[in-house]
Structure formats: structure tokens, C-alpha cells
Amino acid sequence: MSQPNNQLPCETQIDYSIIYVNGRILPFRIELDLNLSNLAPGPGEFQRFCYRITGIGQDLPVFADLSHLVFGICQDITAVQIRNVQVFIDGEQQDITGKVELKTPSKPDPPTGCPGLKFDFGLNKIQGDPGSQMLICFELTTPYPVDDIQVCLFGGGKAARGSTICGPACTGPPAPELSLTKQCEAPPDTYFNVGEQATITLTVVNSGGAAVAMPTVVDRINVPDNVQISSLTTNPAAATISPPTGPYSGTNIDITWTGLTETLPAFSWVQLTVTFTILDAPTEGAVITDVDAGIGQLSGTPQYTCTIPVKKTPPPPPPPPSRGLSINDFIITTRRFPE
Known part of the structure; x- marks a missing residue:
């Protein structure tokens, strides 16, 4: 950058x-x-x-x-x-x-x-x-x-x-410069199926020439009514989640990281992840929206919005019913005895 x-x-x-x-x-x-x-x-x-x-x-x-x-x-x-x-x-x-x-x-x-x-x-x-x-x-x-x-x-x-x-130079204006990026992991087949895990990754970068006190980082996930996900696992674990436990459906989930480290050194970064399991979703598909994120507070812009498509694969159709036996199912052989 x-x-x-x-x-x-x-x-x-x-x-x-x-x-x-x-x-x-x-x-x-x-x-x-x-x-x-x-x-x-x-x-x-x-x-x-x-x-x-x-x-x-x-x-x-x-x-x-x-x-x-x-x-x-x-x-x-x-x-x-x-x-x-x-x-x-x-x-x-x-x-x-x-x-x-x-x-x-x-x-x-x-x-x-x-x-x-x-x-x-x-x-x-x-x-x-x-x-x-x-x-x-x-x-x-x-x-x-x-x-x-x-x-x-x-x-x-x-x-x-x-x-x-x-x-x-050896010395320069000692000013930190913080930025945040966010990525929603995309599955190979373009959606997450029921039973699969999804991960959201946030990266806080200090690209300035001075260390800075580690900021508070916030993220928000919107789960629609027709989707259900498990409780969240965060890494680092020092995060406050509201509501605190799942399963979640038809709600916003707010995640706040505070006190991760005392300082973020100059020209360094730290990654934060949120992982959850898809418990239920419609067969026609739906979308979980990672609505927003920010340093200190939600940004209020679409810059940090990403989507997580989910779907439930319908079970395979049952095999056709077996038919009853008919005369054609038997092989009849005849044998002539010598006279």
C-alpha cells in the first residue's frame, strides 16, 4: 500500500x-x-x-x-x-x-x-x-x-x-496509521452447505512509523430468518459477542475485540477470525450478510460488507418401488425324456 x-x-x-x-x-x-x-x-x-x-x-x-x-x-x-x-x-x-x-x-x-x-x-x-x-x-x-x-x-x-x-530514514514523524480489511471465506462450490463451517477474517494494519495502542475492533453479522448458525468461535478468543450464544437465526450478532495486545507495533498487523457452522438453510439458498466492521465503531459504509451464500442440499430421491413378480420373472425349461 x-x-x-x-x-x-x-x-x-x-x-x-x-x-x-x-x-x-x-x-x-x-x-x-x-x-x-x-x-x-x-x-x-x-x-x-x-x-x-x-x-x-x-x-x-x-x-x-x-x-x-x-x-x-x-x-x-x-x-x-x-x-x-x-x-x-x-x-x-x-x-x-x-x-x-x-x-x-x-x-x-x-x-x-x-x-x-x-x-x-x-x-x-x-x-x-x-x-x-x-x-x-x-x-x-x-x-x-x-x-x-x-x-x-x-x-x-x-x-x-x-x-x-x-x-x-532512521527517524521520521512517529505517526501510526491504522487500517482495517475484511474477507469472507468463499467455498469452492460458491456456497456453504448445511454442516459446513464459514470463516470471516479481519486484519488490522498499522502502516505508520510508530506503535499505537491496540484499538477496539467491531464486526456485525446479520443472519436471516430462514438460516440458522451455531455459536461463534473467535480467534483471538478475547471478544465480546452479543447475543452471547447461539444458535442464531433472524438476528444481528455484534462482535467486539478489546485488549488484544497492549500495542500494535509500527509496520505490523494482527488478524482476527470468526468461525461458525451452518445449521440450517433453505434448499433454494439464502445469504448471511457480514454487514459492517470498523475500528472503535462500525464504519457505517458498505466498505466492509461481504456476503456468505448458504444452501441446504436436498436429500436424494428415494429409489422407485419394486414391482410384483410376474410369469416373465421365471425361466421355464422343458426336457424331453427318451421313449
Whole structure:
């Protein structure tokens, strides 16, 4: 889940083409690609940063080609936390062997003096020429706050530094960001039969950079008059259910989870499930509606509504009645005795 631009505490684009460095200009624009990046990863995802570097200069001596650049990522990030590094120039993927290196504060990049993630790839300075566009992507196994990081450029014997862009920083605005998703398990044959179990899964995600007190989570299930279900089993079990026990038919059931954990850490999630058995349903089918859910209170929107189709399979028809015996059911044989 990418973080919208208007929520970021940092710039998503910097332009070194307006900065003179001892009479030379490194005319390159660096932009964080929000569509390709995943700044606030969800369950099972990695934090990903993708940057586009574009030469926007002219064929003039004052402009210098790019030799390499360094992203000043948080110095706490280790090499084992960095994965899936990709570099493309003019859309063609590059071999990164020996060309991507993590420089530390004690051993920074010599030409620029900058620590961080170094990409040793050159780029054409002239706007629109071949070799003037580069895309860099990398992932982190541990999410970091998104805030200002320095980008250092080197080319033409000159180093440009000081401009910052959004990236994986050591510290950032410590703000939690809670969200909720809900899924009603779908059976293979498109409905739940009498005797089968149905499960509803809610996931609370803290995609922000700070821990938060675990919120109260609520859910509501509507059981129609022509359907009956068993008592509910919740996991974690610390839930209040109203009415407290089943079987249920023709009613709303409210589930409230409180005090699951003291805190929900930054960039983490917790899953809650509700399971029940279908006890009765019409042969023509019916629908249990998981009406709503929310953090703290029901949302009042259709965002969290899902349906659980149920049905009772009619018994097979009885076998046809047996008919009485007739003369045709007997085989009569005759035998002639010798005279």
C-alpha cells in the first residue's frame, strides 16, 4: 500500500540541474516513483523504493555526465536487509554485479564523502539522448520511516550533494496509521452447505512509523430468518459477542475485540477470525450478510460488507418401488425324456 504524496513529510523530486559545483553542473533530476514504490507495506510485503534519474542537460561543456550516485539511506540498514535491487537504463535491465555497494559513515564513498547505497552506473547528461534515463529500485526486509535522505551525485570530477528526497530514514514523524480489511471465506462450490463451517477474517494494519495502542475492533453479522448458525468461535478468543450464544437465526450478532495486545507495533498487523457452522438453510439458498466492521465503531459504509451464500442440499430421491413378480420373472425349461 503506497503512501499518498500529500502525506509525505519530504520531497519526492529534486533537481541538481540548477546547482553549480565549481563551475560545473550535474544536470540530473531524481524522482521517487510513487506508483512503483511501496512505502507502507502490508502483510507479506516488503518496503520498496523506486527512483527515476533523468538527464535534463544540454551538449555544453558546463554540463557533466553522471558517473555514479549515492542514496543516503539510514545508516542502521545492513546489507542483509536490502533485497531485489534492480537498475534499468532506457528500460533495459542492467547487471548489478559489483556495481551496488553499501557505504558506511566510517567508509563513505570517496569522491562524494557520502555514506549510503551507492549505484556505480553512468548516465548521459543530454535530455532525450540514449542513456539519459535510469530507474533504480530496491526493497527492505525491515520497513523504515519515510523522511528526508540525501542524494549525492558525482560526475565530471565534481560532487554534488545537499539535496534531499523521500527515502528510508532512521527517524521520521512517529505517526501510526491504522487500517482495517475484511474477507469472507468463499467455498469452492460458491456456497456453504448445511454442516459446513464459514470463516470471516479481519486484519488490522498499522502502516505508520510508530506503535499505537491496540484499538477496539467491531464486526456485525446479520443472519436471516430462514438460516440458522451455531455459536461463534473467535480467534483471538478475547471478544465480546452479543447475543452471547447461539444458535442464531433472524438476528444481528455484534462482535467486539478489546485488549488484544497492549500495542500494535509500527509496520505490523494482527488478524482476527470468526468461525461458525451452518445449521440450517433453505434448499433454494439464502445469504448471511457480514454487514459492517470498523475500528472503535462500525464504519457505517458498505466498505466492509461481504456476503456468505448458504444452501441446504436436498436429500436424494428415494429409489422407485419394486414391482410384483410376474410369469416373465421365471425361466421355464422343458426336457424331453427318451421313449
